[in-house]
Amino acid sequence: MKLNIAVLSGDGIGPEVTAQAVKVLKAIAVEFDHRFVFKNAAVGATAIDQFNDPLPEKTLDLCKSTDAILFGAIGHPKYDYDPTAKVRPEQGLLKLRKELGLYANVRPVKAYEALLEKSPLKRDIIAGTDISIYRELTGGIYFGEKHLSEDGNHASDLCAYSREEIERIAHQAFKAAQSRRNKVTLVDKANVLETSRLWRRVVTELATQYPDVQLDFLFVDNAAMQMILNPSQFDVILTENLFGDVISDEASVIGGSIGLLASASVGDKYAMFEPIHGSYPEGAGKNIANPIASILSAAMLLEHFDLHNEAELIKMAVDRSLELGITTPDLNDNYNNITTSKVGDFIADFIAHPYDTNAN
Ligand code: IPM
Ligand code: MN
Numbered sequence: 001m002k003l004n005i006a007v008l009s010g011d012g013i014g015p016e017v018t019a020q021a022v023k024v025l026k027a028i029a030v031e032f033d034h035r036f037v038f039k040n041a042a043v044g045a046t047a048i049d050q051f052n053d054p055l056p057e058k059t060l061d062l063c064k065s066t067d068a069i070l071f072g073a074i075g076h077p078k079y080d081y082d083p084t085a086k087v088r089p090e091q092g093l094l095k096l097r098k099e100l101g102l103y104a105n106v107r108p109v110k111a112y113e114a115l116l117e118k119s120p121l122k123r124d125i126i127a128g129t130d131i132s133i134y135r136e137l138t139g140g141i142y143f144g145e146k147h148l149s150e151d152g153n154h155a156s157d158l159c160a161y162s163r164e165e166i167e168r169i170a171h172q173a174f175k176a177a178q179s180r181r182n183k184v185t186l187v188d189k190a191n192v193l194e195t196s197r198l199w200r201r202v203v204t205e206l207a208t209q210y211p212d213v214q215l216d217f218l219f220v221d222n223a224a225m226q227m228i229l230n231p232s233q234f235d236v237i238l239t240e241n242l243f244g245d246v247i248s249d250e251a252s253v254i255g256g257s258i259g260l261l262a263s264a265s266v267g268d269k270y271a272m273f274e275p276i277h278g279s280y281p282e283g284a285g286k287n288i289a290n291p292i293a294s295i296l297s298a299a300m301l302l303e304h305f306d307l308h309n310e311a312e313l314i315k316m317a318v319d320r321s322l323e324l325g326i327t328t329p330d331l332n333d334n335y336n337n338i339t340t341s342k343v344g345d346f347i348a349d350f351i352a353h354p355y356d357t358n359a360n
Helices: 014-032 045-051 057-065 089-099 163-178 194-207 220-229 241-255 292-304 308-323 340-352
Strands: 002-010 035-040 068-073 104-110 130-136 146-148 155-157 183-188 214-219 236-239 262-266 271-275
Touching: 002 014, 002 057, 002 089, 014 035, 014 068, 014 292, 014 308, 014 340, 045 089, 057 089, 068 089, 068 292, 104 163, 104 241, 130 163, 130 241, 163 183, 163 194, 163 236, 183 194, 183 220, 183 241, 194 214, 214 220, 220 241, 236 241, 262 292, 271 292, 292 308, 292 340, 308 340
Parallel strands: 002 035, 002 068, 068 271, 130 236, 183 214, 183 236
Antiparallel strands: 104 130, 104 262, 146 155, 262 271
8 A cells, every 4th residue: 555644753852752653654565565655744843943833834735635644742942931922832832733634633542561660650540441531632722712811810711512523523433332342431521511422422322323333421530440440441532622632541540651652633634643742842853752652553544545454454563562671761660771773672672673673
């Protein structure tokens, strides 16, 4: 298969981890006789520095002309603490999601057997956890009208949803549940928010089309608690934009590091694959960031094109690296000099020699 892939590695550790995902995709191309063509473009703080625009037109055009996008990370501390900043790196990512209509953000969360002791949560609580979070990505409070009064003392962000925005992601969540454990949990705040009541109504109606799927409801505050009390109760979690953002960072604690969590952001026309973590500026340039989230995002990219054997091989290589303790410092109490690029090398080598268990 030939795939043109836009690589938007972005800020902080973005370039380092994305380079490992590209390395792994190249190894897959060799093994399975595919042709992957990579084209780089600027986004985020890096793009502001160069073009004074977090999402230059050229980058957006490239994304629209390729088959898929591999995204790194976005954000720089110099914008975080500046309330007056008019241009922010995050706007690049949000505009990309909106312009490309990437409304469904899928975030798999699982407890790896080899890492059960790495999580601050108890082994018995997290063992067996396997969740797929369906986060709505182009609506809600992220994209509603924003307002700041002239005197700077009043601000508002509007949270709005339409039936159509809810239906399209809900269909995807129900379909995903049908190929998993047949359960969808809608996370909302329907005791307070009108938008949440709309979500409940629409999702309940739609559930009648999926009689084999059990639909449950949880208020987001309770869901946050359940996520660390009893995470294995969840199969598919369906939720709106902001709740999904918060719940997924919380869920990353189960795996032992946020550096493991990949995601796919999919719309009707385009698809982007990105780690859920941020740009980790303190770690940038040190070759210490965990590249697994980016590598697993590449696996999700392959799955999107029905390259299941290829994706499976990546996941197998990742499992092996975790079993052997070939992991970056976020997962190693004793810093053992395993760098970002060493993890990428191990996984790429494993792909080249999958049956040689000594590959490293
Ligand atoms: C994420 C990130 C983004 C979000 C930021 C960088 C805008 O936290 O992908 O989860 O809030 O969606
Ligand atoms: Mn987030």
